[in-house]
Amino acid sequence: MSLLAEITHEEQPGWIMGLFALVMLLTYVGVAHERFHKTVAALLGAGVLTIMGVSLHVFDYPDIYEFLKRDLNVFGVIIGTGILVDVTGQSGLFHFLSMLIVRATRGRAALLFFSVCALSFAFVAVLTIVPATLILCSLVMVICRSLNYSPKPFLLAVAICANSGAIVTFASGLPNIMIGTAAEIPYVQFLMVSAPFAVWSLIVALVVLRFRFRGDLPWRQSEDERRALAERMAEFDPWALVENRWVLVRSAVILVATVLGFAFAQLLGLGMDFIAMAGGTAALLFAGKSVEDTINKVNWTVILFFMGLFLIIGCVESTGSLEWLARQVVELSQGSITALVALLSVFSAVASSIVDNIPVAATMIPIVRNISDSGLPAEPLWWTLVLACNLGGNGTPIGSISCVIALYTLKKEAGIDVGWVEFIRLGGTILALQIVFAIAYLELMYAFDLLPKL
Amino acid sequence: MVEPSQRDVDRALNTSMQMFERVQLGEVSAIEPRRPTRILLALDGSSQDDTSTGVAAALAKRSNLQVSVLAACPDSQQAADRAIGRIGSGNVLPSPGDDDAFDQILAAAESSQAEMILLPCPFGRDFEKIGPDSAGTVIDVLMARSPVPLLVVRKPHEIAGTPFQHIALPLVGENRAAHDAAAWAAGLVAPGGRIDLLLVLEDEFHEHVLNLLESIDPDAKATPEALSAALRKAHVRLHRALQKAATAGHFDYSLRVEKEPEATEFLDQPLESLSLVVGALDRPDQLTEGYVHHCVRFSRQPVLVVPYG
Known part of the structure; x- marks a missing residue:
């Protein structure tokens, strides 16, 4: 249980709660608005709320260290996995694997399409969303140019399938790390509950994508066409991407060891942050002269963003407003888990598709914690957050970074613009279906007592 | 998710696309290793003769090698006899007389049909x-x-325990001698040894490219990363061919792309770590000529100069 969860907040007058909530919402508007830098918006909001909190005697200044202290492990996971992913990425392991798999499709449109979808899913699960999306988008562009396919179906598939991949493990995405840390979900449990639904959500996405792009790709190809495609694909030699076999093997070993470390962390009495930092340190140990470069590539923007966000949540939580909100949510649902799962799913998914899933997760974590403190079972609610915050990214072109990168690549490299309406018709449909299935999945898991106790 | 900046996305996308694009290289055959069957060992009577003889003896031990020894200086006749004794076989060529040493060596190489000349430097x-x-x-x-290639033994040092255990093949820019140099490296590397193809991003070269680009387009930027990618692209077929040769020949191989200071540092390893530098000498090309000359003058290791043209 995190430290702040044990602190009861004295409820402030309504106007103070409202004022703090308003500043938080304005900050989130800033985060969502493209004119502001997300990190600057978060730090600005944190600064304003800190000043308000101290001047209105909501909390004492040293309390802000408590706000940050509870989430130090999140920073550890971000830094450790960031280093590990950078070193592994530099080894060319994922470029090599992706080209190897894509080459095995011999360029056939249907096989290629589904392989790209599966790769997006798997790479995001292991590599996190940004590096995986960048690799897949560039691969799609190069292959599509060579085979004369339209990149649009492929890139939109990458954007959407990536969000299913982000659900798979504890370390697949930042919302997972935040929620998993707050709920103290062990890695294996995370995998047991999340991964099956991640696969199901991928299948749902594939069905819709296949239907939507039924006329955009030559799904059936003649023998002659297949032969010509195979010849062109044979020109790609994935082994040429391997500059040093041992570096590749070493990176794979460290990555696998870290994943195993995550899986056995609880058994070893260690935290996920320790395992991530150990993996990152092992990667640095072999990084040679590029240690400095690698450390410099740690995403300080994300870390500062989180710092601002955790301060904002801490400040608002101090007013008691999130406890109040949790009570209203419980009242609205009349204490029914079925209603709560549905309510939180829809709210979190829609909010994530508009704002950003990180602030949504950060805001919802204390609310879920407060709801569970009222005696309701926490497990279905935590899983609701995990699934809905990640899948919410499919809702709009700005819903997740995979969509942003894929649509940007499509515009820049192919000159194809995908508008909001067009994207929402595709992504929104997939999101709606996935959320319906997510609610059904969690309700069933809960009803049959299949959700592991936390 | 906090988005990376557009500049970061552009850079990452470009780098990643270049990686995928450059492996569209079609069928590449493995480098056919070249091993000498006849070499000329030219001696000058200096303290470096012992090392040259040691290298020749090591080569002879590994393969059926015919060594012809030339005493190209008046003081080197005894050294030539000693060399034959140490190598265990071979023949001493008669000295042609008063010709310059280089003429004597070239004539002896031709007459003995040597595929490689081994000699001390200077x-x-x-x-x-x-x-x-x-x-x-x-x-x-x-x-x-x-x-024919020259194996230049620069200093009167002891040869390492396993000669040619680790070979470096540094290249600057495009180079027509590169394929032959790689073939020689693959042929000479010790069983279970290692070859590093070292693509060197030369400072001066970088400056030239940058100045040229800026004179065409003031906004153009030739970053070291872009030049590294260009170097990789220029040599991707050689890389793949060496990789295949490594698999077939059971030696270790890796590609390194380094800026000049790091490349120099890499080549400056002690002889126990790096046993041979192979220089690809593309004769009319001043950049590669200059680089190979630099290697010969400053390398701690013996340098094999493989000429083209």
Whole structure:
């Protein structure tokens, strides 16, 4: 249980709660608005709320260290996995694997399409969303140019399938790390509950994508066409991407060891942050002269963003407003888990598709914690957050970074613009279906007592 | 998720696309390793002769090698006899007389049908006197004229335990001698040894490219990363061919792309770590000529100069 969860907040007058909530919402508007830098918006909001909190005697200044202290492990996971992913990425392991798999499709449109979808899913699960999306988008562009396919179906598939991949493990995405840390979900449990639904959500996405792009790709190809495609694909030699076999093997070993470390962390009495930092340190140990470069590539923007966000949540939580909100949510649902799962799913998914899933997760974590403190079972609610915050990214072109990168690549490299309406018709449909299935999945898991106790 | 900046996305996308694009290279055959069957060992009677003889003996031990020994300086006759004894076989060629040493060596190489000339550097001069600034006239002339590779033994050091255990093949820019140099490296590397193809991003070269680009387009930027990618692209077929040769020949191989200071540092390893540098000498090309000459003058290791043209 995190430290702040044990602190009861004295409820402030309504106007103070409202004022703090308003500043938080304005900050989130800033985060969502493209004119502001997300990190600057978060730090600005944190600064304003800190000043308000101290001047209105909501909390004492040293309390802000408590706000940050509870989430130090999140920073550890971000830094450790960031280093590990950078070193592994530099080894060319994922470029090599992706080209190897894509080459095995011999360029056939249907096989290629589904392989790209599966790769997006798997790479995001292991590599996190940004590096995986960048690799897949560039691969799609190069292959599509060579085979004369339209990149649009492929890139939109990458954007959407990536969000299913982000659900798979504890370390697949930042919302997972935040929620998993707050709920103290062990890695294996995370995998047991999340991964099956991640696969199901991928299948749902594939069905819709296949239907939507039924006329955009030559799904059936003649023998002659297949032969010509195979010849062109044979020109790609994935082994040429391997500059040093041992570096590749070493990176794979460290990555696998870290994943195993995550899986056995609880058994070893260690935290996920320790395992991530150990993996990152092992990667640095072999990084040679590029240690400095690698450390410099740690995403300080994300870390500062989180710092601002955790301060904002801490400040608002101090007013008691999130406890109040949790009570209203419980009242609205009349204490029914079925209603709560549905309510939180829809709210979190829609909010994530508009704002950003990180602030949504950060805001919802204390609310879920407060709801569970009222005696309701926490497990279905935590899983609701995990699934809905990640899948919410499919809702709009700005819903997740995979969509942003894929649509940007499509515009820049192919000159194809995908508008909001067009994207929402595709992504929104997939999101709606996935959320319906997510609610059904969690309700069933809960009803049959299949959700592991936390 | 906090988005990376557009600049970061652009850079990452470009780098990643370039990686995928450059592996569209079609069928590449493995480098066919070249091993000498006949070499000429030219001796000058200096303290470096022992090392040259040691290298020849090591080569002879590994394969059926016919060694012809030429005493190209008046003081080197005894060294030639000793060399034959140490190598265990071979023949001493008669000295052609008063010709310049380089003419004697070239004539002997031709008459003995040598596929490689092994000689100390500087030839006929004391290394300590000349210092690292010069390789000496004989070496300069041979580098300009020799039709076969020269294995230049630079300092009177002991040869390492396993000669040619680790070979570096540094290349700057495009180079027509690169394929032959790689073939020689693959042929000479010790069983279970290692070859590093070292693509060097030369400072001066970078400056030239940058100036040229800026004169065409003031906004153009040739970053070291872009030049590294260009170097990788230019040599991707050689890389793949060496990789295949490594698999077939059971030696380790890796590609490194380094800026000049790091490349120099890499080549400056002790002999126990790096046992041979192979220089690809593309003769009319000043950039590669200059680089190979630099290697000959400053390398701690023996340097195999593989000429083209």
